[in-house]
Amino acid sequence: MDHYKVLGVNRTATKEEIKEAFRKLAVQYHPDKHSQSPKTVRDSATLRFKQVSEAYEILSDDRKRADYNFSQRSSSSSYSYTYNPQGSTSQGFYGYGYGSYTAAQNKKNYKYKASSSLLEVALRYFTTRAFLLNLTFAGALFGGLMLIDTSGEALWKKHNSGKSFEETMESLEKAKAHKDTA
Numbered sequence: 186m187d188h189y190k191v192l193g194v195n196r197t198a199t200k201e202e203i204k205e206a207f208r209k210l211a212v213q214y215h216p217d218k219h220s221q222s223p224k225t226v227r228d229s230a231t232l233r234f235k236q237v238s239e240a241y242e243i244l245s246d247d248r249k250r251a252d253y254n255f256s257q258r259s260s261s262s263s264y265s266y267t268y269n270p271q272g273s274t275s276q277g278f279y280g281y282g283y284g285s286y287t288a289a290q291n292k293k294n295y296k297y298k299a300s301s302s303l304l305e306v307a308l309r310y311f312t313t314r315a316f317l318l319n320l321t322f323a324g325a326l327f328g329g330l331m332l333i334d335t336s337g338e339a340l341w342k343k344h345n346s347g348k349s350f351e352e353t354m355e356s357l358e359k360a361k362a363h364k365d366t367a
Contacts, residue, residue, distance in 0.1 A: 186240075188239070188253065192206040192244065196254070200245060203244045204241075210234075211234065214234040214237060215230075216234060218230070255309075
């Protein structure tokens with residue numbers, strides 16, 4: 186199911202356009218509006234309302250929308266939702282008063298299934314904010330260590346112009362050994 190087609194918006198739609206399309210369709214397909222309709226009409230309106238609500242939930246959240254768009258472009262992954270209507274008894278969905286479908290149940294009843302290649306998984310991991318912040322911090326630490334190491338060598342060469350560190354350590358060991366034998 187293409188969430189953009191469900192809401193009747195294009196892929197470059199703004200959040201406001203998505204919200205406006207959702208509100209229009211939610212009023213049109215709301216189950217309370219069809220409570221006196223025949224069962225088939227009522228059931229189809231209820232199903233359409235659930236699809237519109239799901240599409241809005243995905244497309245109104247930036248992270249979910251980006252993930253959805255990424256999975257739609259990728260040819261090696263599949264993205265689908267399956268609805269499990271068991272246990273739908275809570276009250277209210279986004280304030281519309283529909284008694285058998287809520288945001289909490291949406292998370293529970295709609296199960297996200299995505300099969301991704303290793304490259305996609307790695308790309309998602311390496312572009313997360315936490316990973317990038319940790320990488321920046323590690324880079325700063327490594328840069329600081331390199332700076333300290335090179336400045337230590339520069340100080341050593343400034344104060345001990347004739348000898349290398351290894352030569353100095355060797356002469357200290359010899360002096361210590363000579364002192365111990367004497």
